[in-house]
């Protein structure tokens with residue numbers, strides 16, 4: 001087989017004729033799939049859960065197939081509807097209103113999903129936080145969003161700096177709660193007392209439903225704000241790209257603290273009323289193959305970093321499991337290596353479909369679909385309804401095969417509607433009618449897009465986006481660290497690892513123990529995935545005359561590349 005081209009798979013796929021679909025497409029047509037199109041009553045929680053719970057043929061279908069070490073559970077659409085109603089009642093009792101920010105900081109569990117939809121049912125805005133976050137990360141996000149309520153566990157409570165969070169009125173504790181204070185609400189007790197009836201808050205399609213914090217190259221993480229209208233694109237991409245069918249067992253491996261874990265770990269399958277596997281716990285190849293095998297997963301959405309680990313685990317590990325139910329695989333978050341695609345053909349006899357999108361875009365934009373050929377190394381082509389291009393820094397389109405800014409014509413259904421508390425940041429994404437992604441890419445003559453790299457200093461480590469500023473800020477809080485500059489260093493398994501260059505304060509000597517202590521400081525203060533794997537002590541950190549750290553220069557030094565223009569370098 002020509003490795004440059006992997007032909008479309010046979011079979012009846014939901015999007016059979018890509019070209020025709022693009023030509024005749026209108027987002028308006030997708031609206032026919034929602035009940036609000038007739039009733040005028042909008043809430044994404046109704047479309048994802050209650051609508052199926054009210055359907056006699058669907059209500060007893062398993063919505064959530066939950067599995068984590070030591071716990072397994074099946075939750076039907078009707079049960080999830082009732083549990084989320086109960087939680088919505090709890091929230092109302094404590095005065096949560098439409099537009100309030102309610103954050104979740106807890107591991108994946110059936111309670112998480114009941115709470116998540118409970119929040120949406122009140123019209124409040126949900127803010128899921130990655131469970132590995134430590135105090136500083138929690139502080140930044142809860143302060144910026146002025147969160148009114150937080151749902152967490154007694155185990156994680158110690159990481160919540162309550163004294164710095166004046167807007168936080170109440171904390172719901174899920175789990176054995178020995179805290180005795182007005183501030184805490186006992187989840188179990190309140191849920192026992194709550195009724196299963198709730199008058200859902202009907203909202204406008206343009207009302208807020210979700211905030212995901214994500215990193216740029218400067219400043220603290222930014223609150224990317226999404227609205228109920230995003231469901232239109234979640235639904236459509238689930239149909240075309242995930243190729244969702246009613247009897248599918250779908251598994252998206254992403255944590256709901258990241259956008260993939262909400263858009264495609266929650267909304268996409270449930271808007272279609274499809275059974276959704278949720279797996280908690282840590283990654284091991286045997287557990288993952290075991291999950292595919294045990295639940296007879298048919299459609300799987302995962303990330304290159306996980307796939308690369310499966311490749312390293314070898315063929316014997318695959319062969320131990322029966323993966324014959326698996327029919328469709330997709331990947332997101334980082335470049336998908338052509339070797340991984342080749343391995344997928346051998347290991348699963350399936351193509352792995354790359355998809356490209358971002359926290360800010362809310363849903364998939366550039367994709368591979370089953371009925372089109374795959375060109376390994378390419379992210380694929382834009383979905384129907386999306387105009388993607390390569391533009392220069394002024395927003396002028398560039399011809400095929402020329403590298404530039406990957407950009408999207410603004411105004412798709414799932415696009416972020418603002419950056420919380422930061423209108424100028426929001427504006428800065430748009431040039432000449434284009435949303436400029438920060439990625440560089442080119443487009444070939446046939447319309448396939450090829451990812452080249454980030455144009456800013458954002459780091460992508462194991463598919464997780466880390467802002468260097470956040471790490472640098474934490475590093476300099478360590479008593480030994482005077483200055484810090486942080487870069488992403490290429491790594492075969494993780495894509496990039498975080499490398500920090502630091503200078504030491506007087507009185508501190510470079511030693512392995514000190515560097516280990518500094519690393520631990522970031523790990524326990526900010527989060528494990530943001531802690532530098534490598535730290536190098538320097539005499540100075542290169543800065544511009546205006547005091548900006550020249551990460552680009554650090555990176556060139558690290559990689560032994562030409563240093564380019566250094567005219568702005570401080571003396």
Ligand code: PRX
Pocket residue numbers: 214259260331332333334335336354355356357358359360379437438439451453454460463464465
């Ligand atoms: O650089 C691109 C990379 O991940 C960035 C977006 O990260 P985040 O907002 O965390 O969202 C990740 C999942 C939606 C992009 O700017 N990225 C995402 N998908 C791909 C990718 N890089 C290469 N290929 C992809 N398929």
